[in-house]
Amino acid sequence: MPDANPEWVAHVVERGLTHIGEYGIGVVELEVDRADDVMRNVLFGDGFTVKGDGLIECWLDAGARPAISPLHDGYRWFSRRDTMQRPHHMTEPRRPDVEQRLMQTSLYRSDLDLVIFDSEDNIAAYGLFWYDPQTATGVVEPMRTRDDHQQRGLARHILTTGIDLLAEAGAKRISIGFEPDNPASSHLYLSVSFEPHRRTDVFSGRTSAAAS
Amino acid sequence: MREQNLVGLDYVEAVTALLQRVRSAHPTKGLYEAAEMQWWWSVPRSTDSLGQLFWFDDLGRPEAAVIVTD
Numbered sequence: 008m009p010d011a012n013p014e015w016v017a018h019v020v021e022r023g024l025t026h027i028g029e030y031g032i033g034v035v036e037l038e039v040d041r042a043d044d045v046m047r048n049v050l051f052g053d054g055f056t057v058k059g060d061g062l063i064e065c066w067l068d069a070g071a072r073p074a075i076s077p078l079h080d081g082y083r084w085f086s087r088r089d090t091m092q093r094p095h096h097m098t099e100p101r102r103p104d105v106e107q108r109l110m111q112t113s114l115y116r117s118d119l120d121l122v123i124f125d126s127e128d129n130i131a132a133y134g135l136f137w138y139d140p141q142t143a144t145g146v147v148e149p150m151r152t153r154d155d156h157q158q159r160g161l162a163r164h165i166l167t168t169g170i171d172l173l174a175e176a177g178a179k180r181i182s183i184g185f186e187p188d189n190p191a192s193s194h195l196y197l198s199v200s201f202e203p204h205r206r207t208d209v210f211s212g213r214t215s216a217a218a219s
Numbered sequence: 220m221r222e223q224n225l226v227g228l229d230y231v232e233a234v235t236a237l238l239q240r241v242r243s244a245h246p247t248k249g250l251y252e253a254a255e256m257q258w259w260w261s262v263p264r265s266t267d268s269l270g271q272l273f274w275f276d277d278l279g280r281p282e283a284a285v286i287v288t289d
Contacts (some may be wrong), residue, residue, distance in 0.1 A: 008241060008282060008283070010244070012281070014235065015283070017251070019285060022272065023272055023285030026285060027287050038250055046243070100264055105261050108262075109260075109261050110259055111228055112235075113232070113235060114257050135253075139239065139253055142242040142243055142244060142253075144252060148254065149258070174281045180246065182252055195258070204247060205247070207250065
């Protein structure tokens, strides 16, 4: 919780590393806010090191959202609700049952699961938008444009459409993240009024399993 | 504070409740949103069957968690 004191943070980290070590996992990585001195100091004290850049987290005030950008000729967008006769557009070897597992979660909504098809019904781009009614926040995760369909404004269209749907659903603020070395994501997200809020590092270190 | 291990969708539900508490308490503090944990669930992982460590307060509300995924 946000009001956790340093002693409690240290206890959770220590107990957590022991717990993970009991599963035989020897090395762990985790993202840490660059501004979170308490967590950083606890991890440094446990011998963790900074392995590299994490993410840049951005927020958008829904009231500042831009207009929906035009969709390039020859493309059409749908929500998953309209494409149920097809396999889910995010099905891949790593996610063989993606729809089944998404449907098991409490926040997934097929009407916020957007996909763009080209004129031959090939998947060109997609974006999944999550609305949390309990906190009035939205999350964009993931966004993807297939290589053959880059530079046609598809990601901008699906992002601005999804943001608008989130705002209509009740989201007051919307979160998105990107890797610092991804200039395409950075340019797109900042250009639609997302504002950088937090930057993280990836920490790496050993659990009790590795130490014993 | 009570420690408890939760597995699979039980942990997803509990971490959702925890992160919703965090976001309700502060508009930006905390690294993750509940939806991100739910998105992570879309990939089957070897860690799905592991007990994830939670702490609950006297009212049964999640107060902290350590989630491990591969």
